[in-house]
Amino acid sequence: MKIQLPRGTRDILPEEVAKWHFLERSFEEICTDYQYQEIRTPIFEHTELFERGVGDSTDIVTKEMYTFEDKGGRSLTLRPEGTASVVRAFVEHKMFGSPNQPNKLYYKGPMFRYERPQGGRQRQFHQMGIEALGSYDPAIDVEVITLVMHFFQKIGLSNTKLVINSLGDKESRLRHREALIAHFEPRIDEFCADCQNRLYKNPLRILDCKKDHDHPLVQSAPSILDYLNEASTAYFDKVKSYLDAVGLDCEIDPTMVRGLDYYNHTTFEIMSVEEGFGAKTTLCGGGRYHGLVQEFDGPETPGIGFGIGVERVLLALEKAEVIIPEEKALACYVITAGEGTAVKAMSIMNTLRQQGISAEKDYQDRKLKGQLKDADRKNALFTIIVGEEELASGVYKLKDMKSGEQTAIAEDAIAATISKKLQTLKEEHQ
């Protein structure tokens, strides 16, 4: 039987990879400008990390985790998100003791959730994210949001909408929780079994339920913003005034609760408002979390971050018809024609590559015409022809594939000549 890729996964083929490089490079550049450093954590972790971190009443933990037992009998889980792992590493490596506070970290890589696959929703998907650990300053909330908005702007995605909310501090959330229980309790039997379980465990999750989303009680549920205490309101006001200061428009949506349990105070999502983009429009989600470091036995440390869904960003770029810059073109194709020329071609190509000039040759025993076609297909900027005559004279023909202009040059001048021509092309482009 033919083996196909698992449901909900995708191969990223060579012709698509330039787009991934473009997004990853743009993200790395922005993170560096904002002084975030990369962190790489394992793809699997102890299951408990996500149960305690993401929350054992969330859909992610109860329904979507790829959990398995390894040969040593340990329960491990493929990471469904990046925050819990980053916080674990932060505690494990005592980064809270570093003089470099807040710790500003970024990451990228595959995440795994057992969800029903559809456009923009996969079982293996990719996130690029950041976490800033160690600051209570509302200005950092806005730095984090600005960074991702700046990223979208840099890659050419302008049709986005920023939505924010505040889940307040512990006291505010407790008061809101009581109000939610009182609101849903009398009619909880009209809700799905999951929501019935959630009522006393974590009633906020009812607002997030995919099945009961349209129930009138969900629509009329008490708003968290009415339950924020003074300190939480003041915090949210500061975030809004910083957003104002950097000129970012946003919509406040008190029903936005996010699907993970660790949040408090600021939460945000960025949607694509590109027409015809379909249901899964959330490109990025994030927020503040104050209890997570302690949950993993570290000292009280606040955090804030976000995760961007790379596949969704690619879909949005496609819908917006954004043209992604091509990868560096092939500089030189070395063509052979005749007896004994292949060895010389190999040595010329090697010299070019050693000098940082991209080079390619034929390995399929093509005739001269076939090699020229191959050079064309590969968009080579120049070709060098190595024929028997050239071999004997030591003078080679360098052809500019665009203009058709040919120059005769000695072997030891090939690399320098191409280098110079590439530089001229680059300057013409700027």
Ligand code: HAM
């Ligand atoms: P999240 O909202 O679960 O947050 O995921 C962030 C983004 O990942 C989503 O907005 C979406 O673009 C993408 N995403 C999620 N699930 C899928 C899927 N099945 N297929 C394709 N894309 C998906 C988090 O993961 C938090 N760790 C974000 C965060 C960081 N909060 C604080 N720090």
